[in-house]
Amino acid sequence: MLSLEKQLNEKIKNIFKTSGFDEKFAFVKPSDRPDLSDFQCNGALALAKTLKQNPREIGQKIADTLALDNDIATVSVDGPGFINIKLKNEFIAQNMDEMALDSRLGCAKTETPYNVVMDFGGPNVAKALHVGHLRSAVIGESIRRVLSFVGHNVISDVHFGDWGTPMGMILAQIIFEDGDLSKVETYDIESISSFYKRANLRCKENEQAAETARMITAELQNGNKEYVKAWKHLRAVSVAAVKENYDELDAHFDLWLGESDAHEMCGKIVKLANEKSISEVDEGATIIRLPETNKPMPPVILVKSDGGFGYQLTDIATIKMRVDDLKADEIIYVVDKRQSLHFEQVFAVAKMLEIAPSTKLEHVGFGTVNGQDGKPFKTRDGGVMNLKDLIEMSKDKVRSSMPKPNEVEGYGKAEIEKLVSEVAMAAIKFQDLKNTAASGYVFDLEDFAKFDGKTGPYIQYAIARINSIIRKADESGVSQGKIIISESDERALSLKLAAFENAVARTAEQKEPSIMTDYAYNLAQIFSSFYNTCPIMSAVDNEIKASRLKLAALVRDALKQALYLLGIEAPEKMLKAN
RNA sequence: GCGCUCUUAGCUCAGCUGGAUAGAGCAACAGCCUUCUAAGCUGUGGGUCGGGCGUUCGAAUCGCCCAGAGCGCGCCA
Numbered sequence: 157m158l159s160l161e162k163q164l165n166e167k168i169k170n171i172f173k174t175s176g177f178d179e180k181f182a183f184v185k186p187s188d189r190p191d192l193s194d195f196q197c198n199g200a201l202a203l204a205k206t207l208k209q210n211p212r213e214i215g216q217k218i219a220d221t222l223a224l225d226n227d228i229a230t231v232s233v234d235g236p237g238f239i240n241i242k243l244k245n246e247f248i249a250q251n252m253d254e255m256a257l258d259s260r261l262g263c264a265k266t267e268t269p270y271n272v273v274m275d276f277g278g279p280n281v282a283k284a285l286h287v288g289h290l291r292s293a294v295i296g297e298s299i300r301r302v303l304s305f306v307g308h309n310v311i312s313d314v315h316f317g318d319w320g321t322p323m324g325m326i327l328a329q330i331i332f333e334d335g336d337l338s339k340v341e342t343y344d345i346e347s348i349s350s351f352y353k354r355a356n357l358r359c360k361e362n363e364q365a366a367e368t369a370r371m372i373t374a375e376l377q378n379g380n381k382e383y384v385k386a387w388k389h390l391r392a393v394s395v396a397a398v399k400e401n402y403d404e405l406d407a408h409f410d411l412w413l414g415e416s417d418a419h420e421m422c423g424k425i426v427k428l429a430n431e432k433s434i435s436e437v438d439e440g441a442t443i444i445r446l447p448e449t450n451k452p453m454p455p456v457i458l459v460k461s462d463g464g465f466g467y468q469l470t471d472i473a474t475i476k477m478r479v480d481d482l483k484a485d486e487i488i489y490v491v492d493k494r495q496s497l498h499f500e501q502v503f504a505v506a507k508m509l510e511i512a513p514s515t516k517l518e519h520v521g522f523g524t525v526n527g528q529d530g531k532p533f534k535t536r537d538g539g540v541m542n543l544k545d546l547i548e549m550s551k552d553k554v555r556s557s558m559p560k561p562n563e564v565e566g567y568g569k570a571e572i573e574k575l576v577s578e579v580a581m582a583a584i585k586f587q588d589l590k591n592t593a594a595s596g597y598v599f600d601l602e603d604f605a606k607f608d609g610k611t612g613p614y615i616q617y618a619i620a621r622i623n624s625i626i627r628k629a630d631e632s633g634v635s636q637g638k639i640i641i642s643e644s645d646e647r648a649l650s651l652k653l654a655a656f657e658n659a660v661a662r663t664a665e666q667k668e669p670s671i672m673t674d675y676a677y678n679l680a681q682i683f684s685s686f687y688n689t690c691p692i693m694s695a696v697d698n699e700i701k702a703s704r705l706k707l708a709a710l711v712r713d714a715l716k717q718a719l720y721l722l723g724i725e726a727p728e729k730m731l732k733a734n
Numbered sequence: 735g736c737g738c739u740c741u742u743a744g745c746u747c748a749g750c751u752g753g754a755u756a757g758a759g760c761a762a763c764a765g766c767c768u769u770c771u772a773a774g775c776u777g778u779g780g781g782u783c784g785g786g787c788g789u790u791c792g793a794a795u796c797g798c799c800c801a802g803a804g805c806g807c808g809c810c811a
Contacts, residue, residue: 236754319811322810450737452807494806496806592747611759621770621771625770629770670747687775731771
């Protein structure tokens with residue numbers, strides 16, 4: 157089916173076409189003045205500018221034709237030239253009936269599906285995920301779900317940080333403390349992580365230690381058997397730990413490749429750059445200079461003076477692999493926006509090397525999670541907060557508001573814990589996703605355990621209440637019927653439902669999950685008003701009862717789908733302790 | 735120094751080709767549970783959209799200047 161808004165746009169487009177107006181202005185948007193109209197078209201204003209004509213006259217011409225349409229209740233031209241459109245209730249109702257039959261809720265699949273490779277997550281060996289990793293995982297996963305719902309073929313790759321200097325630092329630290337690498341394979345993630353922390357400190361203070369670490373890194377990359385063997389263990393343990401984290405976040409990765417997998421290709425890229433004569437050797441490093449602009453554009457270091465590959469080279473090589481092996485039409489990096497210059501450089505080199513001639517490269521940068529001081533968040537001891545701790549904190553808060561296991565029939569320990577997890581994760585993810593990705597936000601521990609107002613649990617709660625009504629309807633044999641719109645809350649709710657497609661489309665276009673959180677919240681909010689003013693099961697009129705039941709079920713479907721697109725679960729019931 | 739991104743209600747943030755009375759949530763205050771889960775609903779108060787100039791019939795939105803903040807700028811990733 158075509159969404160209501162799209163149907164309306166078709167009508168307008170036809171009028172523009174027959175009137176000889178540029179069709180690019182032929183579209184409506186939900187009215188800014190709900191007291192005056194359901195939708196407004198500002199096209200006359202834009203047209204007037206290009207045609208140098210009176211906007212009200214153009215608007216009136218369009219409005220007069222539109223008024224003849226059977227689905228339109230009233231059309232008026234107001235103010236400087238807004239075309240205000242009010243739809244007939246029957247048209248909206250019929251649209252809802254169609255939407256209820258459509259498993260995609262009015263969202264047609266794209267006619268031009270792409271192969272999209274998504275690079276998000278970005279975990280590193282020996283580092284547990286912390287709050288800084290939250291955004292990439294949560295935003296990336298949401299965009300992944302949205303793009304694949306829209307119909308693209310999305311492949312996600314975690315792009316594990318497993319090949320840089322930190323590898324040499326850890327190995328060096330272990331050798332420094334143990335004398336050799338003989339005990340490496342007995343170390344778990346905690347000890348590897350603590351080796352890394354000590355390595356970090358030591359290399360900062362001691363230039364000699366840093367030098368040794370770089371040397372070991374280079375030897376590892378050149379295939380030193382002893383180092384490779386130890387490294388394999390570090391990597392395996394880290395991947396296993398990180399997988400657990402991502403499972404809990406419900407972030408899905410099709411590929412678990414890492415920087416190390418691009419190693420061979422890195423060598424080829426260096427060769428290619430040399431053949432094309434775009435690289436040069438400077439101070440012992442192999443670099444590519446980029447065209448001067450008005451902004452600082454440092455050269456890209458392919459090979460460091462110690463012989464190790466630079467991380468930019470890894471990203472460049474990975475682009476080639478994604479284009480060659482995965483046939484990527486588009487590669488999306490969901491990475492901290494502080495890396496924007498890095499990606500600008502990498503994309504520029506990819507272009508110079510002609511390794512991705514028809515692939516769109518895009519960096520979706522997100523802002524940092526900041527502390528009260530406006531700088532990237534640090535705990536009191538100067539460290540970063542573990543993601544696991546954040547999740548536990550939120551779970552504790554949820555758990556304390558829940559009934560104890562077996563207090564509610566069918567809810568033993570396992571069921572309660574599942575519910576606790578679903579609600580806590582909803583609170584955390586929604587809290588993060590409701591912010592525009594590009595802007596950072598101030599970290600407040602309390603925010604991740606809030607369940608009132610514009611939060612994930614609020615939306616889950618709306619769904620749970622609808623589920624409850626539907627269960628009741630099933631028990632008493634009441635079934636859904638044709639939608640009838642008579643109350644203003646029914647009308648408002650229907651119009652919001654009709655906007656689902658628009659919300660999905662905008663989220664996909666802008667790769668901006670906050671558009672979806674906003675929509676989901678507004679829909680849940682309008683439903684809550686409806687819930688209070690329009691009784692369903694106790695409605696006296698059977699037709700109204702059947703209509704409202706169907707409307708409620710449709711809201712549930714839309715909210716569940718919206719939450720799915722955000723990576724959030726929708727529990728059947730929301731329980732609360734007395 | 736150069737560049738990028740920002741500055742909207744007490745706090746955290748929206749604001750869809752430039753448009754009509756700039757919107758939410760939280761916090762505050764006042765109501766609503768014998769009625770589909772009160773994690774809810776209804777209402778009230780609260781903003782010279784950082785400052786200035788300009789473009790325009792019209793600017794939170796576009797341009798320039800200023801002030802303030804964050805981030806980035808060759809061998810960490």
